[in-house]
Amino acid sequence: MRVTGNRMMELAQAAVSRNQAKVGELAEQVSSGKRVAIPTDDPAAWVQGRRAEMRMALSEGATKVLDRAHDRLEFADGMLESMAEIVSHVQTLAVQGASAGYSASDRALLGDQVAGMLVTALGNANGRTPDGEYLFAGSQSLTAPFDAAGNYTGDTIGRDVPTDENTVVGETVPGSILTAAHGVDILPLLGRISTALLANDVPGLQATLGDLDIAVSQLASARTRMGVRLSLVDETREAHGNLTAQLTIEQSRLTEIDTVDAAGKLAQASNGLEVSRAVSASIAAMLKSAIG
Amino acid sequence: MSNLLSLMNTGAAAITTQNAGIAVASDNVANINTEGRTRQRVDMEAVSGLGMFGGSVRAVGPQRYADDLLAGSIRSTAGSLSMSRAFAAALDVPLSELSSGKTIDQALSDLYAQFQSLSASPTDTVSREATIAAARALAEGIQRRAEAVDAAFAAAQERIEANTSDVTSLAKQIAAANAAVAKSGDPVAADKRDLAARKLAELVGGQARIDPDGQMRFTLDNGAVLVDGQRAAKMETTPTATGSRIEVVDGANRRDVTTSLTGGKLGGEVAARDQALAGARAQLDQLAFDVATNVNAIHRTHAALDGSTGRDLFVQPTAVAGAAKALTINTAIEDDPALLAVGTVGSGPGDNAGAIAMVSLSAQNVGAGGRTLGDAALDVIGKLATASSEATTDAETSEVLANHLDGLRDSISGVDTDEELASLSQFENVSRALMRFVSTCDSLLGSLIESL
Numbered sequence: 149m150r151v152t153g154n155r156m157m158e159l160a161q162a163a164v165s166r167n168q169a170k171v172g173e174l175a176e177q178v179s180s181g182k183r184v185a186i187p188t189d190d191p192a193a194w195v196q197g198r199r200a201e202m203r204m205a206l207s208e209g210a211t212k213v214l215d216r217a218h219d220r221l222e223f224a225d226g227m228l229e230s231m232a233e234i235v236s237h238v239q240t241l242a243v244q245g246a247s248a249g250y251s252a253s254d255r256a257l258l259g260d261q262v263a264g265m266l267v268t269a270l271g272n273a274n275g276r277t278p279d280g281e282y283l284f285a286g287s288q289s290l291t292a293p294f295d296a297a298g299n300y301t302g303d304t305i306g307r308d309v310p311t312d313e314n315t316v317v318g319e320t321v322p323g324s325i326l327t328a329a330h331g332v333d334i335l336p337l338l339g340r341i342s343t344a345l346l347a348n349d350v351p352g353l354q355a356t357l358g359d360l361d362i363a364v365s366q367l368a369s370a371r372t373r374m375g376v377r378l379s380l381v382d383e384t385r386e387a388h389g390n391l392t393a394q395l396t397i398e399q400s401r402l403t404e405i406d407t408v409d410a411a412g413k414l415a416q417a418s419n420g421l422e423v424s425r426a427v428s429a430s431i432a433a434m435l436k437s438a439i440g
Numbered sequence: 441m442s443n444l445l446s447l448m449n450t451g452a453a454a455i456t457t458q459n460a461g462i463a464v465a466s467d468n469v470a471n472i473n474t475e476g477r478t479r480q481r482v483d484m485e486a487v488s489g490l491g492m493f494g495g496s497v498r499a500v501g502p503q504r505y506a507d508d509l510l511a512g513s514i515r516s517t518a519g520s521l522s523m524s525r526a527f528a529a530a531l532d533v534p535l536s537e538l539s540s541g542k543t544i545d546q547a548l549s550d551l552y553a554q555f556q557s558l559s560a561s562p563t564d565t566v567s568r569e570a571t572i573a574a575a576r577a578l579a580e581g582i583q584r585r586a587e588a589v590d591a592a593f594a595a596a597q598e599r600i601e602a603n604t605s606d607v608t609s610l611a612k613q614i615a616a617a618n619a620a621v622a623k624s625g626d627p628v629a630a631d632k633r634d635l636a637a638r639k640l641a642e643l644v645g646g647q648a649r650i651d652p653d654g655q656m657r658f659t660l661d662n663g664a665v666l667v668d669g670q671r672a673a674k675m676e677t678t679p680t681a682t683g684s685r686i687e688v689v690d691g692a693n694r695r696d697v698t699t700s701l702t703g704g705k706l707g708g709e710v711a712a713r714d715q716a717l718a719g720a721r722a723q724l725d726q727l728a729f730d731v732a733t734n735v736n737a738i739h740r741t742h743a744a745l746d747g748s749t750g751r752d753l754f755v756q757p758t759a760v761a762g763a764a765k766a767l768t769i770n771t772a773i774e775d776d777p778a779l780l781a782v783g784t785v786g787s788g789p790g791d792n793a794g795a796i797a798m799v800s801l802s803a804q805n806v807g808a809g810g811r812t813l814g815d816a817a818l819d820v821i822g823k824l825a826t827a828s829s830e831a832t833t834d835a836e837t838s839e840v841l842a843n844h845l846d847g848l849r850d851s852i853s854g855v856d857t858d859e860e861l862a863s864l865s866q867f868e869n870v871s872r873a874l875m876r877f878v879s880t881c882d883s884l885l886g887s888l889i890e891s892l
Contacts, residue, residue, distance in 0.1 A: 152856035187539050187825030195822040202549045202814050209553040213560045279564050289790025309560050310796050313803030438858055
């Protein structure tokens with residue numbers, strides 16, 4: 149085929165431009181670490197990468213929510229543990245007070261002690277989170293759920309939080325677990341024991357002992373439920389940690405470069421550019437000498 | 441003596457002929473960098489004399505080294521190449537706007553994440569404000585992208601109008617070149633006609649053919665005639681409700697060619713405007729409408745902190761068309777975060793059923809084409825990016841073909857300095873020999889006259 153001097157020069161210049169563009173593209177990939185920097189680099193990979201990013205955002209959001217749920221459940225469990233200790237202590241005092249060896253004044257002292265414990269238990273039951281919500285109020289979380297007598301005024305709606313689009317885990321336990329709906333009204337029970345002790349009402353005191361047994365197992369059961377929830381929250385949190393890691397790897401696979409491979413390609417392209425420049429220069433020299 | 445005079449005439453005519461060769465070779469070199477230049481040559485033709493002697497030579501031409509079939513392939517490839525390039529270029533800016541900064545899918549993701557966070561503390565004012573800010577960012581993001589797509593649409597529109605006047609101008613140039621070729625067979629006019637036809641093909645695709653009468657006819661892919669011999673039609677745009685109509689105007693006849701422009705820069709701009717950008721605009725409108733409708737449906741049926749219900753979070757668009765640019769959030773909620781409704785109606789302020797419903801909305805296929813809203817948002821960019829990427833690949837393929845065809849054209853029509861210098865040297869040597877011949881004849885004649 150007949151090839152003119154102009155054509156040779158054009159082809160050589162086109163080769164230089166092409167190789168320059170290739171080197172530029174690879175250099176940008178190597179320096180940024182991104183294979184897909186803009187959607188047109190690889191539309192399908194870009195969309196999949198973004199989809200992974202969306203799932204990652206939801207998973208990271210779930211981890212934060214689960215951290216918070218963990219803290220809340222742990223806080224609530226601490227309150228229940230304290231109440232369980234109080235009830236257990238009150239049970240001991242009630243058994244002592246019910247024994248014949250105790251005088252009225254001894255019982256009055258015990259009654260004062262129980263009254264103090266009731267105040268502490270009430271404080272626990274009306275415990276608040278750092279952001280001001282009452283832990284055991286159900287959905288009525290801006291109102292103290294137990295009145296001074298220990299009667300529950302909240303509702304039975306526990307709060308769940310989403311761990312993904314379709315799954316939730318419980319974050320709160322309503323104060324109804326401390327009421328007759330789940331055994332006995334624990335706080336009023338403490339009030340009745342205190343009153344009986346102060347009033348030296350031994351038959352009345354003896355009548356509460358059975359309820360105290362129920363209260364002890366009621367709190368144990370509540371704590372077990374709390375433990376189960378905590379464990380579920382922790383497992384879910386761990387699963388989200390793994391999912392986030394997997395999604396990060398997936399996103400990286402889709403949109404990032406293999407540095408070693410890209411560096412090799414860059415070296416190849418740089419060599420190609422040098423060669424095409426040399427060819428271009430030699431064609432120019434050849435044409436010049438032909439005219440001379 | 442009469443024979444000697446005849447020989448001198450022969451020599452003189454031959455020198456003139458060689459000079460024509462020198463002139464054409466010089467002209468070739470002089471125009472070596474002229475766009476569209478076709479190599480020319482002078483053919484020599486023997487001229488018979490009287491009897492056995494006294495013949496001479498004359499120049500025929502100049503002839504163009506051109507291949508009309510190849511020129512047609514070059515025009516066709518140029519049309520495909522410019523269409524792909526124009527299409528991809530028209531999508532560059534809107535794609536960049538759609539995919540830079542916080543994209544719509546990310547803003548949507550942020551909104552879901554804020555509802556997720558709010559679900560853990562539905563009474564927290566800071567969390568409520570952050571959720572409202574995420575909703576506002578989503579609305580503004582969709583609005584800004586819709587404006588960017590509209591701006592790209594308007595820019596494509598402007599380029600289409602500018603290109604149509606270029607089409608009219610090139611059609612006139614071809615008709616004028618046809619007239620010059622018909623009048624004198626001027627090879628430069630033929631070069632100019634080929635160049636104008638190539639530029640016209642780059643603008644509109646179409647086909648040009650040289651008829652037996654030597655005149656070029658240029659038609660578009662749907663058969664509309666732009667140039668017929670020395671008659672040129674005009675190309676005009678007429679505004680319509682959705683953009684503009686492109687028409688070929690020949691006297692009183694107008695022919696709508698908008699949808700049949702399947703090549704050239706104009707074809708690329710029209711495809712970008714009427715398919716890709718119009719599609720992206722429709723997708724954004726549908727997305728905005730679907731976001732507002734589905735989020736509002738949840739929000740409306742849940743209770744604010746004060747127990748009130750029935751409010752929309754986004755101002756509900758009245759129609760899909762124009763929804764993206766009109767998307768805003770309810771100012772009452774923006775002014776009072778307590779009105780953000782995430783509680784079950786009748787429950788207390790700590791209820792978060794609405795926030796959970798918003799999070800589960802992220803997995804529901806309520807978007808266009810039975811996709812999630814997030815996927816529908818990604819699809820706006822995905823479709824444009826795929827179309828642009830395909831056009832770039834097409835352009836690369838066409839470029840390879842165009843380079844190959846340019847090489848073929850160069851092998852036939854390109855001027856090579858080495859060849860032309862060799863020709864010059866050849867003609868110069870022949871001229872020198874002829875001068876020696878004339879000089880010999882002259883001295884013979886002188887001697888003859890002196891001897892008489």
